[in-house]
Amino acid sequence: MEGRPLSGALARNWGQAARLPAAEAAAAPLGVLRSGPRRIAYVVFSASGERMLNYIWFGLMAIALIVAVFNGTAPALTKAAVDSAKVAVEISLGLVGIMTLWLGIMRIAEKAGLIALLGRALRPISRVLFPEIPPEHPAIGAMIMAVAANMLGLNNAATPLGIKAMEELQTLNPLEETASNAMVTFMVINTSGIQFIPATIIGVLAAAGARNPTSIIAPTLVSTTCGAIAAVSAAKLLQRFFPARTAEVDVVPVVSDSEDGE
């Protein structure tokens, strides 16, 4: 290990990991690594976890190309690529106004002590979901604001508040390009989309002349809660198999093999 030349990024990440032993231990408790099948899962997942989005991203486009060859949909493919790129920029730039507004308001809330107050009030929940985040840290309050806005269906506020929460979580993240456990847990709470009133789709049902368009509120609440519980449980269970370590996939599993004391 010592004899091997380290790349700059790897050396930096290792340096950070050494300075933050608690985060490192939380990411990959050694007990998990010793037994056989789990060990294999760890190595496979940790490699795929590093590159997950690379595979998904390339896979989607490669499959699209292959299918297009058989379907003769090349023009549609080109159009979709160009249009999607345009839409993505429009969405991003469309966020500038509300992003600016909410970041300003949130800074006031922070200075007035409201964010910290919120964090303390919901401490029992946040301690379970985000054990790594110190109770007084503004990340907790920001996450609560974001989730609350989501639940109320305040889409204009939910995205900027969620991004604000991610920025707060990033200040505690030892590896700046790798997601921390708390980030992933917060992310999956958001992707499960808990909402009290699914207003958009109720509008669709009402416009189509449904007798009782709001009848879907209760089943939606139940199924979205099931989804959220499953997603958070999955995040908690999977986090140890996807260690937050370094970028160099090809090197690290080999190194951790020899370091596990076999």
Added chain:
Amino acid sequence: MIREILNQVSLWAIPLLLVGIPLIGLVRGVKVYDVFIDGAKEGFNVAVRIIPFLVGILVAIGMFRASGAMDLLTDALRPAMAAIRFPPELLPLGILRTLSGSGSLALTTDMVKRYGPDSLIARTAATMYGSSETTFYVLAVYFGAVGIKRTRHAVPAALIGDVVAAIAAVGICAWLF
């Protein structure tokens, strides 16, 4: 009653927050305007930082949908879905929901019209739409805003949540309606 309260909360929440937070700030001696400007000036940079992440994800998903690969994926998953008695009509929606917000809304609207708004299929589709988020969009925006490229277990955990929510929606609607 509860619905009415929630509606009113949704209606008034943003104006009240926009006035209430600075009010509390003033009471606590914060220079609210100065602090607002200080926080707000980051807004543009954050939005711009998201662009490459969102372009990447949306282009890949756009190409995937345009190629007709969705139909192949639906066909491939059909036997597995039949085994757990998941209605085949709802399968495309289940897949599309995680990939595209506008696409899945259009598909749900189409199903509501085709099957009638009071049909079990339409209500289940609406419940499925309402009970999840566009996972890959949220992923690109949130991680993009802070420059995270290695997402670790975020994708599998989020997809597990999406699958459970979809199956729960089907089960609950079948039982309820």
